Amino acid sequence: MTQRRREQLTAYLYLAPGFALAAVFVYWPLVASTTLSFYDWNLVSPIWSAVGWQNYRELVSNRVFWLALVNTGKAALAFTALNVIAPLLLAVAVMRVSSRWRDVYRVLLFSPTVISMAIACAVWLWMFHPLYGVINSSLRLLGIQGPAWLSSGDSAIWAIIIVTVWKTFGFNFVLYVAGLLAIPAEMYEAARVDGASERQLFRYVTIPLLAPTTLFVLLTTFILSPQNLFVPTQILTQGGPNEASNNLGYLVYQLGFEYFRIGYASAAATLVFLLFLGLTALQFYLAESRIHYGR
């Protein structure tokens, strides 16, 4: 065996455990699920009936599927916007606090990220209570009648978005703090010498120099957002009222584990997979070509 071949073999051996895990837990389920999407099966019955493209046809003519798609898009956009703006402003604010308090704020702001989503939802369930929850009670003090957050079709999806943003913004916040620390102090000094105001510093120094961080945050947040919707949907609204807060991830669960139409759910899962495969490919392309950390 030549030296080169031996090196190649070693490389494959090192890759094997990782690949084996991915094969068992990612690729095989992917193949199995796609196969299932052409069958009608309830998870228990010994009979799998082949139905061809029927599950896909039924799905695209199902109002709930399109509603879930729109809701997922709506949530992803709102979630991404909020999860970029809030962490950015908070990071800038925290950097202005005296260094003694800075760490305290960082810990406080990061803490929602580390608690369990289920527990966070249980807490928010009471904060959203329309009669005496802290949110509507505060709104009442301002003379505003808050919505019945979880039982109104207009607000249910927003309740889920709010919880999800609150739960996940800490991660982007840390990225922004790191991004801000990486901006050389001389940049600000030079701008100040040129007579720039604080607002101009933020607009013409901070924002442009944070661009790589922002792009990274934008892309990862957008792709991850639909995955973050499941737990709050399950705990807070079960997709209701009348499907108003349903979304793609929850729909797959609903079809599979509430109606036990595993083939139908697999068809939905396959479509969702293809959609996100496309988005991820776009993300890879953008990340490769646009994010440069060089000075």
Next chain:
Amino acid sequence: MTIRLLLLALLIALSATAPAADAADPVTIEYWHINSPTFGGPAVKELVQVFEAKHRGIKIAEKFQPGVYTGLMQQLQVSLAAKRPPAVAQIGYNLTAYAAGQFPHVLLDKYRQSDPAFFKGIPDNIMALGNLSGGLHGIPFGVSTPVMYYNPDLFQAAGLNPDQPPQTWADLLKVGQTIKDKTGKFAVYLQQPNDEWIDQTLIWGNGGRPLSEDGKRVGWDSPQAIEAMQMWQDMAVKTKIAANLTWEEGLQAFLSGHIAMCLTTIGRQDHMRKNAAGFQVRAVPVPRFGGKPLATATGGNVLMIFATDAAQEKAAWEWIKFLLSPEGATIWTKGTGYLPPRAELATDPKYLKPFFDEAPMMKAALQTFPYAKPWVSFPGARGLEITKILIKAREEVLEGKRPSEPILREASQQANALLPR
């Protein structure tokens, strides 16, 4: 060396998964239930303790399943797919047709011959709840009726007599308006969990049927159903005397004194009594529709056996026999408020008479019991979707963007298409 270590690890792993062969070991069976800590959970623990003390050879691993009966069904289906089902599980009456039709389980008719004593004292109309399409699929365990709990303090605050709660919906609308005007609080909350028990109760109550007698059509687009659901919508949207809240929100709001009346199961009477904040909760039968007789959907569950080997099945049957024995049923009824399937226990001074004497809210359930109608379990492989269609229709009705008629008409069309022909 590495290979030897690997082999050793493999051996250890195999020995850990091999079933214990020692016959002296007790049989452990899993019992799945929906009894959360606030809904009969402590009673389940007590039942297990008493049972295990009497049956040394059997251990009960009781497992609470969240999400009420629908949640339990989901976990059950997954466990059946993994071929590791619990030995015994509670199946809600609204899901018995689906479970009996779709899940592999043990038919219980054979025990009628081997254990005739067990079946004595359970009335036929109750036993019928577990008897579907010619076989005995489950033993009725929890039997509950909806009742109307109310907060006498709020009645008093509104200048109403707390000893005269509304008996008809027309009364309730009047009383409700007074409560709202005088106290600023909501008058009533009808339970809104992820099931359609109260919805079916309203349909039955107004003289309709959730499902036609031949099982070919749902009855949600009947004038009676439309009228009943329209009344609920008007209370929630027009007069705003009814609160439109999620189930957890509604229950808490009632217990903390923000809502005067609450329609839910008698199975919660213990929880209501212990958790009502600063008031003495009372209960009466749910309101009637004008001169029509009272009619309510029967809640609760049957116990079905999913055990796949003989030892497990035997233990499962012993456990079920205990749960329905006078001793077991007494613990169960005291801890939950479910009515005992053996009706005579309610008047037996050795068992439940003292409890019924001291729990005045139970009277509401006993008064309702003769008028109990089935909680219809929609037949066929798509039965669970049909249930969900009714839940979604209710949610849309309560949002109040359209009147109930077109909503229920569309929902009925969808549901009828899913019923077996």
